[in-house]
Amino acid sequence: MNTPAKLGAYAAGLAVIFGATFGVGTAVGGTGDRPVTNEHAAPGHSGAAHPGGAAEGGSDHSAGQATPAGSASIPGGLQVSQNGYTLTPVTTEVEPDKSVDFRFTVTGPDGEPVTAYQVQHDKKLHFILVSRDLSHFQHLHPVEAGGGVWSVPLTLPGAGAYRMFADFAPEGGDGMTLGADLYASGDYAPKGLPGESRTATVDGYTVTLDGDLVPGQASRLTLKVAKDGAPVTDLQPYLGAYGHLVALRGGDLAYLHVHPDGEPGDGATRPGPEIVFYAEVPSRGDYRLFLDFQHGGKVRTADFTVHADGAPATAGQAGGHGGHGGHAH
Numbered sequence: 001m002n003t004p005a006k007l008g009a010y011a012a013g014l015a016v017i018f019g020a021t022f023g024v025g026t027a028v029g030g031t032g033d034r035p036v037t038n039e040h041a042a043p044g045h046s047g048a049a050h051p052g053g054a055a056e057g058g059s060d061h062s063a064g065q066a067t068p069a070g071s072a073s074i075p076g077g078l079q080v081s082q083n084g085y086t087l088t089p090v091t092t093e094v095e096p097d098k099s100v101d102f103r104f105t106v107t108g109p110d111g112e113p114v115t116a117y118q119v120q121h122d123k124k125l126h127f128i129l130v131s132r133d134l135s136h137f138q139h140l141h142p143v144e145a146g147g148g149v150w151s152v153p154l155t156l157p158g159a160g161a162y163r164m165f166a167d168f169a170p171e172g173g174d175g176m177t178l179g180a181d182l183y184a185s186g187d188y189a190p191k192g193l194p195g196e197s198r199t200a201t202v203d204g205y206t207v208t209l210d211g212d213l214v215p216g217q218a219s220r221l222t223l224k225v226a227k228d229g230a231p232v233t234d235l236q237p238y239l240g241a242y243g244h245l246v247a248l249r250g251g252d253l254a255y256l257h258v259h260p261d262g263e264p265g266d267g268a269t270r271p272g273p274e275i276v277f278y279a280e281v282p283s284r285g286d287y288r289l290f291l292d293f294q295h296g297g298k299v300r301t302a303d304f305t306v307h308a309d310g311a312p313a314t315a316g317q318a319g320g321h322g323g324h325g326g327h328a329h
């Protein structure tokens with residue numbers, strides 16, 4: 001059961017995020033992209049580029065694409081355990097404002113730590129840490145310390161409640177994102193979710209966001225990067241893409257890892273100033289978006305708050321869109 005899942009697996013996970021649009025893009029562009037790709041992981045999000053899995057799971061693949069909507073209706077990151085895989089931090093209490101060697105394992109259905117992972121976007125496991133109020137975000141890459149133990153230098157910036165996400169695909173299994181809470185003791189004052197914002201500034205860069213999140217639909221988002229007022233046209237590939245976007249839902253931190261439309265070296269995708277994503281959010285509500293991009297040898301994160309509005313069937317509700325910005329929760 002696991003073997004054919006390898007290919008369909010990740011595709012199914014992606015379907016939640018990218019919806020039909022990504023599937024189409026993959027089908028159209030995947031074959032052409034493959035020969036150009038020189039980074040081992042880039043094929044991870046290009047379904048057509050799983051040579052091994054394709055042979056075994058070809059028929060399941062098509063079936064998988066037709067069915068994920070129902071089975072994948074629970075967003076990632078909400079569970080500490082899913083499909084027999086469990087995220088186990090060695091500790092959930094972390095001293096604030098101090099770099100610690102944070103360790104965790106993922107145990108498999110047999111109860112043993114998982115040691116074999118598929119590489120996705122250059123890495124076997126992506127580690128996201130946010131404060132539960134979504135004011136703080138880190139995207140890190142732990143290293144394997146042996147025996148299925150993951151290790152990462154981690155600093156929690158002050159007292160409070162945090163959420164860690166492990167985004168991975170075990171060898172032969174489905175891609176998934178597990179989440180667990182971490183705590184840094186001390187007094188703290190949670191911040192309200194920032195109001196809707198389409199412009200973010202970081203280190204002299206201004207990133208603007210264009211596009212709307214429509215629940216249940218692959219929504220095109222265009223992020224445009226400028227530095228000191230001039231468009232940036234030489235973004236650097238980071239983990240096989242010009243940008244990585246993580247979307248987290250306000251209220252429960254449902255996790256959506258979104259990737260760009262196109263990738264470096266595909267002959268069509270330019271290194272800025274625009275990065276295009278397709279994101280499908282599962283519901284109305286406020287989402288925090290965190291864009292990682294690399295320029296001048298450094299990865300920076302731009303953050304936004306976007307209100308997803310207007311379900312396809314009841315677009316009439318969208319009238320309050322602008323005024324909604326002021327949700328003060």
Ligand SMILES: [Cu+2]
Binds near residue numbers: 123125126139141
């Ligand atoms: Cu990552």
